[in-house]
Amino acid sequence: ASPPRYTFVVEETPYKRLCSTKNILTVNGQFPGQTMYVHAGDTIVVDIYNKGNRNITIHWHGVKQPRNPWSDGPDYITQCPIQPGAKFTQTIIFSSEEGTLWWHAHSEWDRATVHGAIVIYPKKGATYPFPKPHAEFPIILGEWWKEDIGQLYSEMIQSGGDANTSTAFLINGQPGDLYPCSKPDTFKLKVVSGETYLLRLINSVVQEMMFFAIANHKVTVVGSDASYTKPFLTDYVTISPGQTIDLLLIADQIPNNYYIAAKAYSAGAGVPYDNTTTTAILLYQGNSNSSPTSLPNIPSHNDTKASVHFTSKLKSLADKNHPVDVPHKITTHLFFTLSVNMLPCPNSSCAGPNGTRIAASVNNISFVNPTIDILQAYYYHVNGVFGTRFPNFPPLLFNFTAQHLPLYVLPAKRATEVKILEYNSMVEIVFQGTNIVDGDDHPMHLHGFNFYVVGWGFGNFDKDKDPLTYNLVDPPLQSTIAVPKNGWTTIRFKADNPGVWFMHCHTDRHMSWGLVMTFIVKDGKGLGAQMLPPPRGMPPC
Numbered sequence: 001a002s003p004p005r006y007t008f009v010v011e012e013t014p015y016k017r018l019c020s021t022k023n024i025l026t027v028n029g030q031f032p033g034q035t036m037y038v039h040a041g042d043t044i045v046v047d048i049y050n051k052g053n054r055n056i057t058i059h060w061h062g063v064k065q066p067r068n069p070w071s072d073g074p075d076y077i078t079q080c081p082i083q084p085g086a087k088f089t090q091t092i093i094f095s096s097e098e099g100t101l102w103w104h105a106h107s108e109w110d111r112a113t114v115h116g117a118i119v120i121y122p123k124k125g126a127t128y129p130f131p132k133p134h135a136e137f138p139i140i141l142g143e144w145w146k147e148d149i150g151q152l153y154s155e156m157i158q159s160g161g162d163a164n165t166s167t168a169f170l171i172n173g174q175p176g177d178l179y180p181c182s183k184p185d186t187f188k189l190k191v192v193s194g195e196t197y198l199l200r201l202i203n204s205v206v207q208e209m210m211f212f213a214i215a216n217h218k219v220t221v222v223g224s225d226a227s228y229t230k231p232f233l234t235d236y237v238t239i240s241p242g243q244t245i246d247l248l249l250i251a252d253q254i255p256n257n258y259y260i261a262a263k264a265y266s267a268g269a270g271v272p273y274d275n276t277t278t279t280a281i282l283l284y285q286g287n288s289n290s291s292p293t294s295l296p297n298i299p300s301h302n303d304t305k306a307s308v309h310f311t312s313k314l315k316s317l318a319d320k321n322h323p324v325d326v327p328h329k330i331t332t333h334l335f336f337t338l339s340v341n342m343l344p345c346p347n348s349s350c351a352g353p354n355g356t357r358i359a360a361s362v363n364n365i366s367f368v369n370p371t372i373d374i375l376q377a378y379y380y381h382v383n384g385v386f387g388t389r390f391p392n393f394p395p396l397l398f399n400f401t402a403q404h405l406p407l408y409v410l411p412a413k414r415a416t417e418v419k420i421l422e423y424n425s426m427v428e429i430v431f432q433g434t435n436i437v438d439g440d441d442h443p444m445h446l447h448g449f450n451f452y453v454v455g456w457g458f459g460n461f462d463k464d465k466d467p468l469t470y471n472l473v474d475p476p477l478q479s480t481i482a483v484p485k486n487g488w489t490t491i492r493f494k495a496d497n498p499g500v501w502f503m504h505c506h507t508d509r510h511m512s513w514g515l516v517m518t519f520i521v522k523d524g525k526g527l528g529a530q531m532l533p534p535p536r537g538m539p540p541c
């Protein structure tokens, strides 16, 4: 049987939010876009028609796409963008993912409005490792700008400075009743007293990590990034851009209306952020009270302890049906510093600190997009598109207590360098936050893989002591993990997916400043160890 086929028409669509109407880029006219429903192991085909006026690509976030980087989507990494008027067909191959993921544009900041949920049910006949919920709801946290998002991006790149913050946060496309002109359309989650619900929380916010909570209700975390976790009860959730968290909610309070709310978490003291609160309403059936009870308690915007406290509670389910498979014998040790830093300004009037332009880097390399995609250059042996000497050395670390460091401490270098991995190598990456002037957490996302998060800590990584604290028993299996500001995080994965795979900070301005890098995983020998051939109709640059 041929796989199910879907049509995505990318087009400008008028949407009214916060008292005024503007055109936004959508898929099939919907914002947020449609939810895709699949079962673990399915394959689907999506025909994408670009009827908008900008170049675009679509990425299937967290879907490993075994041997098939051709349909992964990041522009200039695995494909050239789909130009206005053009069409591209993607084949999306699901394998072991189970839970919630999402799809989004992967060109400039188009994902602000071009995104939707992916619900991945267990294989037919299999069940959840928790009681069957009465109903399920995707809950997408989003962001709204009064400006045009494409223009905002270009302005930031041209000025060399920081970007404006958003005008509002959204829950399922709606700002909620604390914002002007928004009350009637506030998202309402209707529940029956005594029943259990599965909330599939997705952070599609472009620039911020988020805190999320429901007044008077605790929730049970059961999954993250399409992998099951050991259940734990919590008052609030921390969620990185890109990350998904599955929650069970029991409607066990006095039937009433309760606020659901989300706010930004921002670790950087001087980093601009949207400090508004988006709300939705948990509505018990049969309840006639019209106004919701008070807002839930949400940690304050710079409460790093609260943020990390939540994230460090994520553990793999690790039962007999969901065994963990953490690499033990590491063959490739990598140490990557993550920094927001500065570059000299080409015309000496940039909007960054002291007239510099803001940049961001991995191991001091601020990534520059090539003119054709890396996958194409790799597959067809086109020389001169990328270098293969991505550095693996710790650049200068420094005293995190110093307030103002000279700008020349960590000058980044602009380059397009990739790191080549042997097929089936056992990879460990230590991410070290080394932000200079004012840092922030970096939610690092890897395409093509899930990885085990085996450890984290504050300050500089200590290669003698810190590995002794690693959790090799039930570490969470993620595809996005927030590396704490001025701290470190260690991940492990087996490089068993041949192809070209992007890795980047999922905060889009950091990504646009160059906090990204690319892996090439070589083909292996034997059956099923090679990249698939390119499909027909890859878009040209």
Ligand code: C2O
Pocket (backbone or CB within 6 Å): 059, 061, 074, 104, 106, 242, 445, 447, 502, 504, 506
């Ligand atoms: Cu959510 Cu590179 O992606």
